[in-house]
Amino acid sequence: MSKGRGEPAAAPGLVLSYLREQNRPYSAQDVFGNLQRDHGLGKAAVVKALEQLAQQGRIREKVYGKQKIYFADQDEFDTVSDTDLKDLDDEILSLTAKVQSVQQSCRHMEAELKELTSSLTTPDICKEIEELKKECAKYTERLNKIKAATNHVTPEEKEKVYQEKQKYHREWRKRKRMATELFDAILEGYPKSKKQFFEEVGIETDEDYNIALPDP
Structure with missing residues (x-):
């Protein structure tokens, strides 16, 4: 019977290719977990392949306490100069800045979309x-x-309405005075103008609609 791709005979080649492609250290458990899903390798086959490749000098092995770490032989890769490393660092910084800019734009667009979605058509x-x-x-x-x-309308009813009107006018003045005092207190530490504060908070005043308090 021919050997399938997940059988032990294929393990060394798959493991070697994986370590070279990733070029980073892995434990035997990591390699098994990453290859088992796609290639169906058993853990015993992966461990045996790693040990075999390390003995042959095709990969490197480091021991940390009770754990072994495996990685590709770095001699197989081109040497990277300090200039190349600096160029890569500059590219990373540039791409990071670009990602942050795109993320900020996405946040603004999401906020705008949310506002439009909640508005009436x-x-x-x-x-x-x-x-x-x-x-x-x-x-x-x-x-x-x-x-x-x-x-x-009887005189009594008229007088009652008049008294209620006076009551509501007094309450109107009282609440407007309280609101004005509160706004003035806030504006003492507010870096922008009163108009900008009202626009940002969404406050509408009597003056916006040409409404004036009635005479006492």
Whole structure:
């Protein structure tokens, strides 16, 4: 019967090719784990192949305590000069900077995509505008009916509404004063202008809509 690719006879060649290709130190367990999946080599075959290759001088073996490390014979590779190493280091730095730049761009694009995904689409906005127009027309019609009606509000009811209006005006001034004081305290240590702070935080003021506090 001919030998399959995962049988012991093929192990030395597969192990040698793998160590040369990777050119880094491995334990017998590492080599077995990396080759077993693709080539079906058993651990005993891998260990035997490593020991055989080391005895033949085709790979190098180092002992660290109870563990043995195997790696390709470095004499088989071209000598790398200091200049070549520096060029490789420069290339690594350049590629690292490029990777960081691309990662930053990806983060910005992901944030923009998230914002766009959470926003209403144009058809949804048009639909919402139409619904608001209908609602506004309904309230306008109701308001006109109220304005056209006469002698349906008693003096007591009118006084109650007036008192509530005064109460809400006072609350309006109070909350606006508190908010203004809070913003002023924050802006003392804020490096940008008040306008930039409001834009970044998303604060809308009465002045943005030409609204003024009623007289006391």
